[in-house]
Amino acid sequence: MPKKILFIPAKYFIPAALAVTAGISVYIYFSAFYVSYSKTHEARVENPVKVKRGTSGIPEITAKTPEDAYLALGYLHAKDRFNLMEYFRAVAGARSEKLAGEESRMIDRLSNAAGFSRKSQELAKLIHEPYLSYLASYAEGINLYRERSGNR
Helix, strand or coil: CCCCCCCCCHHHHHHHHHHHHHHHHHHHHHHHHCCCCCCCCCCCCCCCCEEEECCCCCEEEECCCHHHHHHHHHHHHHHHHHHHHHHHHHHHCCCHHHHHCHHHHHHHHHHHHHCHHHHHHHHHHCCCCCHHHHHHHHHHHHHHHHHHHCCC
16 A cells, blocks of 8 residues: 655645744844843952843943942953954054954054054043043953953
């Protein structure tokens, strides 16, 4: 006796295939972009800082003092963009050749010609409190991430 072949009419197969494909696409999209940071870290803050990330990964920082908030922001920026921050720091200081090789020598020359390093030092002298302590806290957050991650 020959086996019967199950025949699904095209009017049912195509919508079912589209629904399965759409379901898989939605699952992949949301699982790929969902960022969860539920770990608790001890940091050098005066009061507890709460960091909550939504499904898009954008952090919401709740802190009692601006210094604590800026420390958390620096830490989060470094966690998310450390390599990019190091690259731009190297470009501004005309040291990108160390990171990107000889191809970036022209960028270093341009940085020197534009005087990024000199201008940044001049601008830093113009910053006063409370912004100076905010920037110090932000830098401390970056350095805290650098220490904990092993990046030098």
